[in-house]
Amino acid sequence: MTTNGKEENGHRKPQVPFIGTDEIIKLEELIDRGGVTSIYGGAIYRGTINNPIGLLAQRIIWGNRHLAKYFRIETDSAPDSDTKYFMDEEFCNQVRKAAHDYWGYYTKSILTGDAAHGQEIVDVALKYIQHDALSAGTVVAVKALKTPSADDIVGKSAKETQFELEQAEEFRKRFFREYHVMDSLRHPNIIRTIGMIDKTPLGDCIVMEYIEGEPLKKLIHPDAQFPPQVFSLERSLDLVIPLADALHYCHQRKIFHRDIKPGNILLTKEGTPKLFDFGICKDYGDASQTMVGSTLGTPSYMAPEQWDSHLTPVSSKTDVYALGMTLVEMLAGAPLYAGENIAVISKEVLDVNKPHAKRIPELIPACSPRYGALIEGMIQKDPKVRLDMEAVLTEAAAIRAEKAYVA
Numbered sequence: 001m002t003t004n005g006k007e008e009n010g011h012r013k014p015q016v017p018f019i020g021t022d023e024i025i026k027l028e029e030l031i032d033r034g035g036v037t038s039i040y041g042g043a044i045y046r047g048t049i050n051n052p053i054g055l056l057a058q059r060i061i062w063g064n065r066h067l068a069k070y071f072r073i074e075t076d077s078a079p080d081s082d083t084k085y086f087m088d089e090e091f092c093n094q095v096r097k098a099a100h101d102y103w104g105y106y107t108k109s110i111l112t113g114d115a116a117h118g119q120e121i122v123d124v125a126l127k128y129i130q131h132d133a134l135s136a137g138t139v140v141a142v143k144a145l146k147t148p149s150a151d152d153i154v155g156k157s158a159k160e161t162q163f164e165l166e167q168a169e170e171f172r173k174r175f176f177r178e179y180h181v182m183d184s185l186r187h188p189n190i191i192r193t194i195g196m197i198d199k200t201p202l203g204d205c206i207v208m209e210y211i212e213g214e215p216l217k218k219l220i221h222p223d224a225q226f227p228p229q230v231f232s233l234e235r236s237l238d239l240v241i242p243l244a245d246a247l248h249y250c251h252q253r254k255i256f257h258r259d260i261k262p263g264n265i266l267l268t269k270e271g272t273p274k275l276f277d278f279g280i281c282k283d284y285g286d287a288s289q290t291m292v293g294s295t296l297g298t299p300s301y302m303a304p305e306q307w308d309s310h311l312t313p314v315s316s317k318t319d320v321y322a323l324g325m326t327l328v329e330m331l332a333g334a335p336l337y338a339g340e341n342i343a344v345i346s347k348e349v350l351d352v353n354k355p356h357a358k359r360i361p362e363l364i365p366a367c368s369p370r371y372g373a374l375i376e377g378m379i380q381k382d383p384k385v386r387l388d389m390e391a392v393l394t395e396a397a398a399i400r401a402e403k404a405y406v407a
Contacts (some may be wrong), residue, residue, distance in 0.1 A: 181278045185255070190276070213267050237396055262300075
């Protein structure tokens with residue numbers, strides 16, 4: 001077992017045993033999903049849960065303290081916090097020790113045959129584990145954030161080092177924010193978050209449900225040497241309706257994704273779309289990658305209010321715009337501003353009094369006027385006249401039901 005301890009006044013504090021990261025999750029392989037794994041200095045791995053009680057302990061430490069009752073640990077009645085207990089070393093150690101003891105009793109009971117005694121001790125914790133489908137052997141996806149180490153910045157100037165560390169800290173904050181946002185969401189079209197593990201050899205990790213599938217981006221652009229794959233009008237509606245429903249669910253909870261794009265939508269083997277990547281931004285430099293800094297988003301899918309916050313605050317309609325741009329790419333095989341650099345895109349998009357240079361009837365001639373009007377309404381530059389997500393969901397469902405999508 002892993003232990004920790006610190007020197008204090010020349011004496012070593014009593015060690016608090018706890019479940020080591022490698023004992024909680026067994027990593028099996030790097031998942032290659034056409035660029036989706038390429039987060040800031042990290043990747044997505046497939047793994048299996050070895051110790052569900054250890055994972056439950058991590059959930060408690062990372063703010064889900066109402067779960068502490070499963071370890072028979074009392075907490076105050078304040079709402080869950082994303083930082084309070086993680087910063088409380090005494091509480092964290094109490095949870096870690098409880099997890100260590102519970103798991104030890106449980107495994108010992110299996111080995112000695114005294115299952116009744118072991119089950120009595122861990123029954124409450126296991127009841128939660130089983131309810132949340134987190135039994136040992138469950139396959140999961142592990143999203144790791146590897147921030148720069150001391151070795152990575154050797155030889156760099158003080159200015160470069162400072163910039164790199166600031167960027168790393170910013171990404172780490174967004175990573176933690178993503179965990180707490182996703183942990184609060186339960187929707188069939190949003191990838192479910194299972195837990196958070198900190199300070200692993202891979203860096204900080206978010207544990208998520210494992211989905212067999214491919215990102216929408218890879219399905220549209222499977223190979224740079226061949227033309228893109230264009231979705232049928234019917235299939236595009238079958239995808240955009242559940243995605244709109246998932247985003248409407250988020251918006252009702254005052255959560256705005258702000259980075260909807262084909263690379264952040266995963267399609268399962270059955271063809272079900274799943275949203276992910278709430279808050280992590282990638283490298284920057286071209287129109288297909290997420291920008292870092294005060295401007296957040298991916299240029300090809302960013303609404304005017306993301307380019308210039310003085311126009312109007314980012315809102316739920318910002319996600320409507322990005323979903324509309326994603327829909328255009330599904331049907332046309334390329335973003336509306338394919339091949340343009342960031343300066344050209346920003347100039348074009350920020351001219352809110354001028355419609356987009358490319359119109360839907362020209363890009364997607366097979367599209368019915370009604371379906372075209374829906375897409376145009378989603379990508380209006382002025383958020384005041386842009387459709388809201390509820391209107392998108394209602395009209396898309398009606399067009400699909402009436403088969404009113406073909407010109």
